[in-house]
Amino acid sequence: MGFSAMYTGASGIKAHSMLLQQAGSNLANVNTTAYKSGNTFLENLQSQTATGTISGVVAGGSSNTAGQIGMGVRVSSTRINFAEGSFERSSSSTDLAIGGQGFFRVAEQDSGLSHYTRAGNFHFDKNGLLVDPHTNALQGYAIDSDGNIGTTSVNVALPMKEEKNASGQTILVVKSDPKATSDVSMKTNLDSGAIDNSQNPAAPFFSLLNDWDGTKEMPLAADKFAYHSAIQIFDKSGNKMDMTVYYDKVTPSESGPSDKEYWEYIVTVPPGSDGRTSTAATSSAGLLMTGTLTFAGDGTLLNQTAYSLSSNAAGSPKDLNNWTLTNFNTDGEPTLSTALKGATGEASVQQISIDLGVKSASGSWNTPGASAAEVGSNASGLPTMENGNIDALSTTNYYGSSSTISQSQDGFGEGYLQNVSVNSEGILSGKFSNGLSTDLYKINLYNFKSEYGLRREGSNYFGATDASGAAIEGVAQKKGLGSILGSNLETSNVDLAREFGSMILTQRGYQANSKVITTQDQLINTTLGVKK
Incomplete structure (x- = not known):
């Protein structure tokens, strides 16, 4: 047993050395992104039976088991502390942190080997891949143009496209393709005190159409309408142009109900933007739709008509027999078919619906197939939308100045990526x-x-x-997984005060165990000196 004390002290030195190594690793990573500190635990070694001794006291004339003397200590286990670190604001939108449970997965680009991490310091590389500092790609579900989320995890990458720069070199850019305007909404207030500026006794509801002349630089004189409102729309090539709606009050040649007011309107584009062959270089160039609005005496909208140039038009495009009631889109809005051309690209056919505040629930007129020529001069000849529903916000006819209440359209030109963001659900936009x-x-x-x-x-x-089990795939805020914080990074969860306290205790334990070895060495030398 002379050397057992040395072995016991040596086990203590070894164990405390590993404790110090763990504390040192924690302290070294005190500023490491999302570092999870570790804890090391010790356990005693098997004890040795001390011959001729007992464990406990003599009771009833019998003794307990033989006494035991410990043989030292060893490291029993280490454990990662997965407590959440604090969050630090970042200037990069691709820096991500997880609030709650969960890990990001990154994949090696060559082998596809997966790694899991809480460190979200990602960036886009030259190929558009969202990678970590070791060029491993972050994983996610792709979202298609219709907003459908995929079910297979893939590398998160920007949709790069090739393009020629000013020098003729091919470069990679991220841009969105243009979208042709398909829906225009325009709500106005038309002054009930306005006068009838444009008059045509034979067809008073289509006086603006009659006065429009697409061959002139100013197709409609300023004194021929009461109000106009313009909005920019887009063709399929992303070219933008003004769509202008002109309004004028109507005085029917034959008197109608005295409690109603009538307005006519035309929907136009610059004649040069009109790509229809049937209207090219004619007085109808740029004229897309014509119609009427019927208001109650209190200024609220009652109904609407809408006519567009028939695709089978014969003779003059200004002939009212060639203007027929429009079709409806799925929302019950009057829809026209036209061809527009901008500065680039060819003229392309597109459908545009016009929402002035009333929609047909059944998508039909009460006189299907009627032409504008059949209306005549009497308001009773005006068709109406079947099951017409008036929007809460619609065109009105209140007294006061005419004004545009709201307008919108759903088209846009091509655009280049300016920035990205990530919301709490992990949606990269x-x-x-x-x-x-x-x-x-x-x-x-x-x-x-x-x-x-x-x-x-x-x-x-x-x-x-095997001890952790296979990774369970999910998304943020679902099935117990945490939220994702964009422009944030998780910091280390190392507790400096605790680590310094642990280091002091470890130092004392190490010194004490080294003292056991030196003391035992002195005892051995003393014993050897007895022989002399």
């Missing part, structure tokens, strides 16, 4: 110069049956093991 915001990916999060079974792999990575 791109913001483009044309004002479009597009959802690109939903970032994956992963959980494990036992996160304590994960293996540290260095570089802020963890690897799955």
Whole structure:
């Protein structure tokens, strides 16, 4: 047993050395992104029976088991502390933190090997991949142009496209394709005190159409209408142009109900933007729709008519027999078919619905197929929308100045990516110069049956093991997984005060165990000196 004390002290030195190593690793990573500190636990070694001794006291004339003397100590286990670190604001929108449970998954680009991490310091590389500092790609579900989220995890990458720069070199850019305008909404207040500026006794409801002349630089004289409102629309090539709606009060040649007011309107584009062959270089160039609005005596909208040039028009495009009631879109809005051309690209056919505040629930007119020529001069000849529903916000006929209440359209030109953002659900969205915001990916999060079974792999990575179980794929805020914080990074969860306290105790333990060895050495030397 002379050397047992030395072995016992040596085990203590070894164990405390590992304790110090763990504390040192924690302190070294005090500023490491999303670092999870570790805890090391000790256990005593098997004890040795001390012959001729007993354990406990003599009771009833019998003794307990033989006494035991400890043989030292060893490290029993280490455990990762997965407590959440604090969050630090970042200037980069692609820096991500997880509030709650979960890990990001990144994949090696060559092998596809997966790693799991809480460190979200990602950036886009030259190829548009969202990668970590080791060029491994973050995983997520792709979102298509219709907003459908995929079900297979893929590399998060920007939709790069090739384009020629000013020098003729091919470069990669991220841009959104243009979208032709398909829906225009315009709500106005038309002054009930306005006068009838444009008059045509034979067809008073279509005086503006009669006065429009697309061959002139100013197709409609300023004194021929009571009010106009313009909005920019887009063709399929992304070219923008003004769509202008002109309004004028109507005085029917034959008197109608005295409690109603009537207005006519025309929907136009610049004649040069009209790509229809049937209207090219004619007085109808730029004239897309004509119609009427019927108001109650209190100024509220009652109904609307809408006519567009028939595709089978014969003779003059100004002939009212060629203007027929429009079709409706699925929302019950009057819809015209036209061809528009801008500065670039060819003229392209597109359908545009016009919402002035009333929609047909059944998508039909009460006189289907009627032409504008059949209206005549009497208000009773005006068709109406079947099952017409008036919007809460619609065109009105109140006394006072005419004004545009609201207007919108759904088209846009091409746009270049300006920035990206990530919301709490992990949706990565791109913001483009044309004002479009597009959802690109939903970032994956992963959980494990036992996160304590994960293996540290260095570089802020963890690897799955049999003890942790396979990774369970999910998304933020679902099935117990946490939220994602954009423009934030999780900091280390190392507690400096605790680590310094642990280091002091470890130092004392190390010194005490080294003292056991030196003391035992002195005893051995003393024993050897007895022989002399």
